[in-house]
Amino acid sequence: MDDQRPRRRRRDQTLRLLRQGYPWAPELRDGETAVPTRLLGRPAVVLGGVAGVRRFYDDRLRRRGAFPPPVKLVLFGPGAVHGLDDAAHHHRKALLLDVLGAEAVDRLGAAADARWAERVAGWAGRDEVTVFDEAVDLIASAVLPWAGIDVGPDEQRRRGRQLAAVVGGFATAPPPWAVAALARVRLDRWATGLVRRTRAGELTPPPGSALAVLAGGRDGAGRLLPARVAAVELLNVVRPSVAVAWFVAFAALALVEQPGWRARIADGDAAAARAFAHEVRRCYPFVPVLAARARRAQDVLGQPVRRGGLVVLDVHGTTHDPGAWPDPDRFDPARFLGPVEEEALVPQGGGDVRTGHRCPGEGVTLTLLEVAVRRLAAAPWTPVPGQDLGWSTARMPTRPRSGVRLRPGRA
Numbered sequence: 001m002d003d004q005r006p007r008r009r010r011r012d013q014t015l016r017l018l019r020q021g022y023p024w025a026p027e028l029r030d031g032e033t034a035v036p037t038r039l040l041g042r043p044a045v046v047l048g049g050v051a052g053v054r055r056f057y058d059d060r061l062r063r064r065g066a067f068p069p070p071v072k073l074v075l076f077g078p079g080a081v082h083g084l085d086d087a088a089h090h091h092r093k094a095l096l097l098d099v100l101g102a103e104a105v106d107r108l109g110a111a112a113d114a115r116w117a118e119r120v121a122g123w124a125g126r127d128e129v130t131v132f133d134e135a136v137d138l139i140a141s142a143v144l145p146w147a148g149i150d151v152g153p154d155e156q157r158r159r160g161r162q163l164a165a166v167v168g169g170f171a172t173a174p175p176p177w178a179v180a181a182l183a184r185v186r187l188d189r190w191a192t193g194l195v196r197r198t199r200a201g202e203l204t205p206p207p208g209s210a211l212a213v214l215a216g217g218r219d220g221a222g223r224l225l226p227a228r229v230a231a232v233e234l235l236n237v238v239r240p241s242v243a244v245a246w247f248v249a250f251a252a253l254a255l256v257e258q259p260g261w262r263a264r265i266a267d268g269d270a271a272a273a274r275a276f277a278h279e280v281r282r283c284y285p286f287v288p289v290l291a292a293r294a295r296r297a298q299d300v301l302g303q304p305v306r307r308g309g310l311v312v313l314d315v316h317g318t319t320h321d322p323g324a325w326p327d328p329d330r331f332d333p334a335r336f337l338g339p340v341e342e343e344a345l346v347p348q349g350g351g352d353v354r355t356g357h358r359c360p361g362e363g364v365t366l367t368l369l370e371v372a373v374r375r376l377a378a379a380p381w382t383p384v385p386g387q388d389l390g391w392s393t394a395r396m397p398t399r400p401r402s403g404v405r406l407r408p409g410r411a
């Protein structure tokens with residue numbers, strides 16, 4: 001390590017994180033498990049690797065007050081499960097897990113598969129298609145009815161694009177940030193209306209659907225959740241489902257770059273399709289870091305942290321940790337044809353999904369991604385020449401700039 005590094009680490013890193021994006025935490029850690037630094041003007045510790053993941057998901061840390069306002073208010077929404085702790089968290093999380101059981105995930109996968117089949121058939125008469133845009137519209141058209149939200153195709157498209165605007169703009173500078181914030185306001189109003197109308201008996205979503213379960217959702221004391229909070233959680237199911245379009249765009253890029261895997265998946269190799277989906281989630285960046293706060297003063301893997309001090313998990317660095325993932329920047333689905341270091345596979349968080357904050361949507365994500373990969377691999381297309389397939393490591397979340405443009409009809 002160079003002599004200047006400890007001094008550089010001690011400087012406030014907020015601007016560097018915003019400017020550098022995904023490489024920030026791995027560069028700061030330089031392979032170490034726990035490093036002290038400063039963020040948002042205060043001391044912080046950045047953790048990574050399997051030991052870092054274990055410590056981050058330990059009960060000595062809490063989530064209340066951990067997220068900066070753009071994340072809390074624009075992405076997750078006020079009062080969301082992401083910022084709850086202890087009994088309040090367990091209770092809310094159980095509601096969400098009720099909606100996301102294996103049978104429900106299979107139903108969503110089947111609906112998305114049928115939409116891809118129709119969509120790909122419709123490409124025949126078109127000069128070109130952009131995979132990212134197709135995926136946003138398609139996922140919205142599958143996920144909204146599945147969630148019990150009965151609206152026509154135009155509204156599905158409009159809501160899908162609003163949901164995508166929130167995901168794409170929440171962590172940026174204006175103007176995308178303003179577009180995201182405005183979309184958030186509109187979505188909150190809409191979803192709160194859906195919850196209120198369900199409670200009033202004007203809407204009758206299917207039992208077990210997200211709208212039915214969350215509109216009837218109660219807190220630990222048996223009180224109905226405020227309509228706005230139930231609406232926030234409804235959006236916390238449909239918004240990240242639309243966010244899978246970011247991974248679908250990367251999957252299309254990987255299919256362009258890996259014709260061997262494309263052929264294998266097109267031939268019906270189910271294990272290859274699953275492994276490909278896993279590797280897309282591991283290899284391509286989405287969530288850069290996660291944040292928590294110390295419940296009381298404590299030692300975090302050798303670093304002293306004050307009560308309320310910030311502890312950050314380097315998600316991107318952990319999914320690219322050479323100890324767990326040899327040649328980590330290489331896209332290689334074959335890693336997932338054998339056993340992997342599960343604890344280092346944290347694109348959607350780590351620890352226990354029921355008791356901790358791990359994402360309850362991993363089944364939905366993998367299923368939506370796998371369905372898309374299978375349909376895209378089997379469809380006849382060539383990439384449009386000359387497009388910009390690069391992506392920025394500073395933009396969060398990022399994706400191929402062109403959205404991946406394909407010319408249908410030629411294999």
Ligand code: HEM
Pocket residue numbers: 081082083093096100236237238240241243244247286287290347348349350356357358359360361362364365
């Ligand atoms: C692009 C795909 C997705 C990514 C990258 C992603 C990533 C994450 C991450 C990193 C967390 C935080 C884990 C933590 O705080 O420890 C999280 C939490 C969460 N995700 Fe996802 N997710 C995705 C898709 C989904 C889907 C499809 C759903 C629902 C259908 C979903 C619902 C949630 C919820 C409700 C939480 C909060 C859990 C809690 O605080 O206990 N996510 N996600």
